[in-house]
Amino acid sequence: MEQYLTNLTDKQWQVIEKIINLQERKRKHSLRNIMKAILYILKTGCQWRIIPN
Template sequence: MTQYPTDLTEKQWQVIKNILEPQARNRKHPLKEIMNAILYINKTGCQWRMLPSDLAPWQTVYYYFRKWKLEGVFEEVMDALHSLIRKQAGR
């Protein structure tokens, strides 16, 4: 699998993993790979159907994007990251 500049590092993934995947399950495409694809689309602005073929299929990525958006998961991730950064800054 190709590495993209938008890919999450392992440390970044550990911070948000429990928010995206509260119960570990076997999946055909890991959630880290799906989040990497969402970040790729966000950064490049490419169309869903033009996702590189080495990422999860666009239908799968879009399914999780829509699901997480409707469930407020992205806001939860941002709140967790905001709290972590404030703690690191001593606030």
């Protein structure tokens, strides 16, 4: 996995995980990866479609 400045640490994810409602359901992408993508967009201002894999 690529390391970016906007990546969440395990400790940060634990805090966020407690706040959001993690209902058990089948997901195509993990909520942690979605949160990382949102933080990347907020930090860099890039378009959603050109987020690095």
